[in-house]
Amino acid sequence: xxxxxxxxxxxxxxxxxxxxxxxxxxxxFSLYGMSWVRQAPxxxxxxxxxxxxxxxxxxTDSVKGRFTISRDNAKNTLYxxxxxxxxxxxxxxxxxxxxxxxxxxxxxxxxxVSS
Numbered sequence: 001x002x003x004x005x006x007x008x009x010x011x012x013x014x015x016x017x018x019x020x021x022x023x024x025x026x027x028x029f030s031l032y033g034m035s036w037v038r039q040a041p042x043x044x045x046x047x048x049x050x051x052x053x054x055x056x057x058x059x060t061d062s063v064k065g066r067f068t069i070s071r072d073n074a075k076n077t078l079y080x081x082x083x084x085x086x087x088x089x090x091x092x093x094x095x096x097x098x099x100x101x102x103x104x105x106x107x108x109x110x111x112x113v114s115s
Contacts, residue, residue: 002026002104004095009109016085020109022078022095030073032099036080038091038111048093049080062088085113 008020020036035050049059049069057069068081078095090113094105 002097002099004097004104004106006093006095006106006109009093009111011112011114012085013115014086014113016113018082018085018111020080020082020093020095020111022106024076024078024095024097027097027099029071029076032097034071034078035096035098036069036078036093037096037105038089038093039108040088040091043091045094046091051078082111085111087113089113 003025005023006020008018010018012018031053033050033052036048037045038048039045047060048063049057049067051057051069051071059067066084070079071077082089089111092108092110094108097104
């Protein structure tokens with residue numbers, strides 16, 4: 001069974017940083033691209049970033065230069081480094097696996113940016 005467990009969220013002031021982690025199990029992590037998505041209160045799910053099995057990365061425009069996605073295949077772990085955080089980054093953050101026409105997310109980790 002595929003499991004994704006996110007952690008690392010919290011309350012941070014504008015300009016601060018956080019590092020999110022997502023531990024994956026139940027599939028061969030190194031063979032799949034992975035994504036981070038987020039959902040702000042009252043809004044839809046927004047794709048934030050992805051990293052392919054070969055390490056290629058992509059970012060939505062609003063986080064380019066501030067967020068960095070990475071992966072450690074030996075630890076089956078996906079990361080998202082969040083720097084220069086803004087109040088509009090406040091959301092529940094989920095790691096996501098798309099495989100065989102299905103979408104799997106973890107329970108999410110809350111990021112709140114507020115002074």
